[in-house]
Amino acid sequence: MPTLGIAPLLDAYFRRRFAAAGLVEASVPLDGGATTVHCWRFPPSADDGGGKDARPVLVLLHGFGPPATWQWRRQVGPLSRRFRLIVPDLLFFGGSSTSSAPGVSEAQQAEAVAKVVAAVAPAPARVSVAGASYGGFVAYHVARLLGPDAVERVVVASSDLLKADADDQALLRRAGAGRVEDVMLPRSPDRLRRLVQLAYHRPRRFTPGFVLRDLAQVTAN
Numbered sequence: 001m002p003t004l005g006i007a008p009l010l011d012a013y014f015r016r017r018f019a020a021a022g023l024v025e026a027s028v029p030l031d032g033g034a035t036t037v038h039c040w041r042f043p044p045s046a047d048d049g050g051g052k053d054a055r056p057v058l059v060l061l062h063g064f065g066p067p068a069t070w071q072w073r074r075q076v077g078p079l080s081r082r083f084r085l086i087v088p089d090l091l092f093f094g095g096s097s098t099s100s101a102p103g104v105s106e107a108q109q110a111e112a113v114a115k116v117v118a119a120v121a122p123a124p125a126r127v128s129v130a131g132a133s134y135g136g137f138v139a140y141h142v143a144r145l146l147g148p149d150a151v152e153r154v155v156v157a158s159s160d161l162l163k164a165d166a167d168d169q170a171l172l173r174r175a176g177a178g179r180v181e182d183v184m185l186p187r188s189p190d191r192l193r194r195l196v197q198l199a200y201h202r203p204r205r206f207t208p209g210f211v212l213r214d215l216a217q218v219t220a221n
Helices: 006-020 076-080 104-122 133-147 165-175 181-185 189-199 209-220
Strands: 024-030 035-041 056-059 084-088 127-132 151-157
Touching: 006 076, 006 209, 024 104, 024 151, 035 104, 056 076, 056 104, 056 133, 084 104, 104 133, 127 133, 133 151, 165 181, 165 189, 181 189, 189 209
Parallel strands: 056 084, 056 127, 127 151
Antiparallel strands: 024 035, 035 084
């Protein structure tokens, strides 16, 4: 039975923006079926027929929280006019999952992304990778894994690649939390409100509790 609320409506709207950008959904099985990566990609027909699509490949990697559609909804339209986009949900986010490990590192995320690129855009000349927040860490590892011969450009946005344990401890003190996961993946309206206060220079003065409760379910999934 469909769930009513703000989050399902937003999710449907964001998915329509991806479809309007000419992207199609795909589930890419990896590692003999132990891993499945959900992604939005340029249509296969772009490389079929008489002429090969000359647009370069660009991979967009999201940060912690909701799936890729929520974080790249404003960018896919303009970018799709110049690039063949591949926009995956990272493992344990959105529709991507694996049974090979209970948790994965940024380097392991990068391995999965590289396999998806190889499956979706086999042997492209070179690819570019852009990542925001947690996705920036993964983008860095993708570039290291594939090397300069395969990667043309790397964009790392809002990611502190030199982050140390002391930085995490300072964040936890400001947030009043015991684990980084509790801050970055809020499961209650109060936790989500606190994350917004930490993340935005000028957060909204008031957001109804039922809206925050609905949106918190997106990060909890």
